[in-house]
Amino acid sequence: MELILALIGAVTGCLAAVYSYTAIERSKIEAVNAYYKNDRDPDFIEARRTVYNLPENYIPSDLIQDERGSKIAILILSYEQSGILVKEDQLPFWVFSKNAAGFAVVNFYRILAPYIEYRRGKHPFFAINFESLRNRIVKESPEILDYMKS
Numbered sequence: 001m002e003l004i005l006a007l008i009g010a011v012t013g014c015l016a017a018v019y020s021y022t023a024i025e026r027s028k029i030e031a032v033n034a035y036y037k038n039d040r041d042p043d044f045i046e047a048r049r050t051v052y053n054l055p056e057n058y059i060p061s062d063l064i065q066d067e068r069g070s071k072i073a074i075l076i077l078s079y080e081q082s083g084i085l086v087k088e089d090q091l092p093f094w095v096f097s098k099n100a101a102g103f104a105v106v107n108f109y110r111i112l113a114p115y116i117e118y119r120r121g122k123h124p125f126f127a128i129n130f131e132s133l134r135n136r137i138v139k140e141s142p143e144i145l146d147y148m149k150s
Helices: 002-039 042-052 060-064 066-087 100-120 128-140 146-150
Strands: none
Touching: 002 066, 042 066, 042 100, 060 066, 060 100, 066 100, 066 128, 100 128, 100 146, 128 146
16 A cells, blocks of 8 residues: 555656646746747837947947937847846747847847946946846857957
8 A cells, every 4th residue: 555655656746847847848938939029029129220220439328318228228128138037047048049139139239338338337237137148149159259240
């Protein structure tokens, strides 16, 4: 009788582990879907357009004063959230690995680096997870920087 109870306990434990694993994987897929849904959001598209249209030698403090600052905030907050989710293993890194999404993160960070540094004057951790996501992409795909030069 004890053997049967032990077997039932073992089977129950295994089923719970399998269920937990599938729930975690399902939540990661939901995070991937949410990332790509956000990528198609009209506000996010407008934020990308705003960043791409910044003059080469823009003055970061000027951006805070006008509507470009709120559009830039949308983009930074989105990549900040993605960085947190990747760091916490809630969003798989492969979403950014050797593809256009990874290039976008690195390129947007390059463009926004002066703005981010300016904002860190008052908020030392501003966009820190965006930066760590960018750094991880560059570490795993250093050749991406070659495309930034061309």
